[in-house]
Amino acid sequence: MSDETIRLPIVAKVVRRRWRALLLLAVVGAGVGAGASAVLSPGYEAQASVLLQGPRQPDELLTQAQVATSSVVLDRASAALGLGVRGTDLQKSVTTSVAQGNVVTLTARGDSPEHAQQLADQVAGEFVKYSTQLLGNSADQAAQLAQQQKEALRQQITQTNQRILDLSKAVANGDTVEGVQARTALQGLRTALEQAVNNLNAADAATGAGNMVVLGPSERPSSPSAPTFLQLTLGGAVLFFILGVLAYLFRARTDRRPRSESEIGSALGAPVLASIDVAAASDAPVKWWRKAVGNERPWNLPEVPASADDAAREVRYRRVLARLGADRDGVLRLLILTPRGDAGAREVAEQFVSTARGDRIRVEVTVAEIEVVPGAQPIVPDGTAGVLVVVSLGSRNAWELVSIAEACADAGHEILGAVLAREVHLAGGTRQKPPAKERTDELAGAR
Secondary structure, X not given: OOOOOOXXXXXHHHHHHOHHHHHHHHHHHHHHHHHHHHHHOOOEEEEEEEEEOOOOOHHHHHHHHHHHOOHHHHHHHHHHHOOOOOHHHHOOOEEEEEXXXXXXXXXXXXXXXXHHHHHHHHHHHHHHHHHHHHHHHOHHHHHHHHHHHHHHHHHHHHHHHHHHHHHHHHHOOOOOHHHHHHHHHHHHHHHHHHHHHHHHHHHHHHOOOOOEEEXXXXXXXXXXXXXXXXXXXXXXXXXXXXXXXHHHHHHHHHOOOOOOHHHHHHHHOOOEEEEEEEEOHHHOOOOHHHHXXXXXXXXXXXXXXXXXXXXXXXXXXXXXXXXXXXXXXOOEEEEEEEEXXXXXXXXXXXXXXXXXXXXXXXXXXXXXXXXXXXXXXXXXXXXXXXXXXXXXXXXXXXXXXXXXHHHHHHOOOEEEEEEEXXXXXXXXXXXXXXOOOOOHHHOOOOO
16 A cells, blocks of 8 residues: 555545544534534624715725724614624624725624624614714815815916917917917916816815715525535534545555565565464454444455355465475474564464364474564574464564564574464454463474
8 A cells, every 4th residue: 555556446445444433533523513613604694885975095995994893883883783792892793895886895794684684784874874973073174175175276267268368369470489389388278277177076076075875774694604504514524534534545655564475475585375364353352442433453454255164264274284394304393483462473373283283293383472673673582493474464564574584594493484364254253262271382392
């Protein structure tokens, strides 16, 4: 899996073998999404629009939008609706935006459609009242100043028109120097006249710039706004499910343990003689939570059919002993090595001893457990017997297998072969137990 491209069949295998764990993650994600909805879900939203008449600058529109969410406006709206909360608390429920056409849009959020609609309409009404009040306080001074500006502009226009008439008469003299100067002055006067007319029009429009009107009542929302409670709940479930699949794929991608017979044989420098079935973890006592979520064994182990019965498994043990051969004196001297803590490999080693004793095979068997620690070479007993390495499939990385081979070479042993213990659901659902209760690592010279 570490060097294999992730394809849809691999994802399907993860879902098929870890569906209970992924389902549990989806339930947890749904709970997280439901809890997040209390913070992220806006509830129901209603919008009210206020039109600002007359020409407006962009900065002025932004200022009016800020006025709409000021504490004064929201305090008045809260008091009118009898909410009993301060305006600063309502600022989280009311937002504004500036649209084209001098329109300020107010968006109010509430826990019900009626609440959202009432809040939007009330805030819009209070906003218009407050802005009108602010403009009314300075209306007299503004009107007087505007009237003075209009009179000055009208006088400037009258004087300019008279001057244009005088210059027009002077231009009739022809192409003299005085005529050229008159035409130049006439062009300047026309420009001044156009500017004065524009200023007068702007002054006339400014008199109605303070007019504001609410563009009708807000529309009552028919459904909650996104993201809703259901959307966040489903989104959390899907997100945690996908994250679970990605976590399994990432863990398998970073796992460097060989899982094929050829790779394991290359690391040990010896052939793999057989793969022996042992009861899967689900058939043995394991932690209840691992069994509940179906996490008893690695999901990326190859699927293999289980042996039909105990008799079929006994045949495999006899065949391995027969393939190992015997010394010149007809006695098979064998050291079986199993990593410490590998229950499946230990079980297979004990079955080899039981099979040799039961068949009266001339064999001297010693079973030894070695401590395989990353970064350290294990200690193997000295001797001249051949070594049979028994490990569980996918339990050791390549460096640990190489360290076992080097330790055997240092102790003067030859690795005759390897046997892999692979977990399957055996018929009967129980682990095999050797008939003898004595320690197998003390069984030497069994015949």
